[in-house]
Amino acid sequence: MRLKKMKAITLLLSAVLTVGLIAGCGGKQASDKVTIRMIESLTSPKRTELIQAMLDKFQEDNPNIKVELISPPFDQADNKIRTMLGSKEEIDILEVRDLNVAEFVNNGYIEPLDAYTDKWSDFATVSAVSKSVGTVGGKMYFLPNGLYQRQMFYRADWFKEKGLNPPTTWEELYETAKKLTDPSKNRFGFSFRGGAGSNGTTDSMILAYNGDKVNLEDSMFTKDGATIYSTPEAKAAMELYLKLYKDASPPDSINWGFQEQVQAFTSGVTAILLQDPDVIQSLQEKMEEGTWATAPLQTGPTGKALFAAGGAGWGMSSKSKHKEEAWKLIEYLSSPEVNTKFSKDYGLIPLHTTATEDEFFKTGPYKTLIDMSDKPDTFVNYKPAFEYPGNGQWGQVAMETGQALLLNKATLDETLKKWDSYWVEQKANLKQ
Missing domain, CATH: 3.40.190.10 (Periplasmic binding protein-like II)
Structure with a gap:
């Protein structure tokens, strides 16, 4: 009788310990967060505020990912990015510009995004110009967060x-x-x-x-x-x-x-x-x-x-330790809904062709850009020297x-x- 009682106590303790271990493991997994470090280039107070708002929403929807946004002063930003990349400082997402994409590719700083965009359903509506701006040597290295056209x-x-x-x-x-x-x-x-x-x-x-x-x-x-x-x-x-x-x-x-x-x-x-x-x-x-x-x-x-339409956008560091999470954020920022809203709020030409059907871009100060694109024999598009x-x-x-x-x-x-x-x-x- 006493032996049976001891066995019962042992089994109960074992069960309690097992449950505790499971709970402990579960608690650790729940508290684990991947931190994505992200740096922008074309900084301004308003723009940083808009980007941070998008990141806040992303983090709300993805509680296991924390995003740390780095916003250097505009006139120092590109050199700051070069320094971080050159010293192999941890960075996952960086704002790449049409002006420096070839330089970053040449130095092996950024990752081609083709393997990710091939599986992205919204990539079908990304405009040809947007694809061209972010491409070097036939590979895409950044998705523009908006296009600039003079x-x-x-x-x-x-x-x-x-x-x-x-x-x-x-x-x-x-x-x-x-x-x-x-x-x-x-x-x-x-x-x-x-x-x-x-x-x-x-x-x-x-x-x-x-x-x-x-x-x-x-x-x-x-x-x-x-x-x-x-x-x-x-x-x-x-x-x-x-x-x-x-x-x-x-x-x-x-x-x-x-x-x-x-x-x-x-x-x-x-x-x-x-x-x-x-x-x-x-x-x-x-x-x-x-x-x-x-x-x-x-x-x-x-x-x-x-x-030529120019642009800057989100690229992935080749040294990133969290590439899947980094792509998840790039995909979110580049989605038709999020990118179109950002384009309206900041004053850019959207990434996706579907957005140009919005009345917002057909009237007022944006109409001139549409008018120019409707006269390709007069307003001739050329490929800048990005490569x-x-x-x-x-x-x-x-x-x-x-x-x-x-x-x-x-x-x-x-x-x-x-x-x-x-x-x-x-x-x-x-x-x-």
Whole structure:
């Protein structure tokens, strides 16, 4: 009897311990969280707030995944990302830009996403342009979180005062900007950008002036293999560029970057701004309705304007220890519903073709972009030089040499020769 009682107690203790162990194991699994480290590049307070809101919702739906968002200051972000990747610091998702994707691929920093997108049902509606922007060597390395496409913003009230129409060519833009310039009133026709990103204007002008000569698949070069900077058309474009700065732009705009350029327009200093749709939100917040409007890009002497949609988006670190969880987050951020909402809130062209059917993108300041895409013979799409590793440094080179030109420290011929040599070297290195 006593033996049976002892056995019963032993069995009961064993059962209690087993249940305890199971509960303990279950508790450990429930408390385990995978932490995803994610860094953005194109930072701004509003944008970071929008991204964090999306991440909060993702974490609510996926309680086993914690997301740590790193948001460096905009002007330091890309170097911060390079430093983290180069030092093999733990990072799972990074914002990759069209400007540096080839550099990151070349250094083995980022993972191809094809194995993941092949199984993603929503990939069927990702636009061809979005796929192209994130692709290097036939493999996709990032999914754009929105596309940027340049258009013209202008002070409709100033134009009305002077009885002017929006310019359709670069020559007209110069003449119009000159008429709108009155330094005594601190009014200037053109929101010039001589600092970081200045090559957005110089390249646009040179491409437009070269027109049909440009190799659309290798846009820093003409169809006969020369660089676009080596042609007579490039010199004509840059001569107009110099006049645009001298006759129609604020003198201190030689140092302006994105923020200064946009602020000058919103504060009533400049009349014409060439920018991407991400400025629309700022214009709507800071300017009265009816004081500004949009128009298509300007054409060159052959009647064509060359443009490319650019973008940044979410890529995966090749060293990530949590690739499945990282892809789950990228997939969520890139879904039609989430991406379209982000595009509306921040002012971007959505990733998915289905979103462009939304009335939001068919009216108002976005309509110009749709109008341009409906005239492909005039507004010609080209493939930017994303696949060249030196593309990420081109902006810095163009800015420094361009400022030297504007300050009369270099001649136009010397400047164009430097630009020509830069891309000749890029082509030679790419072949090796």
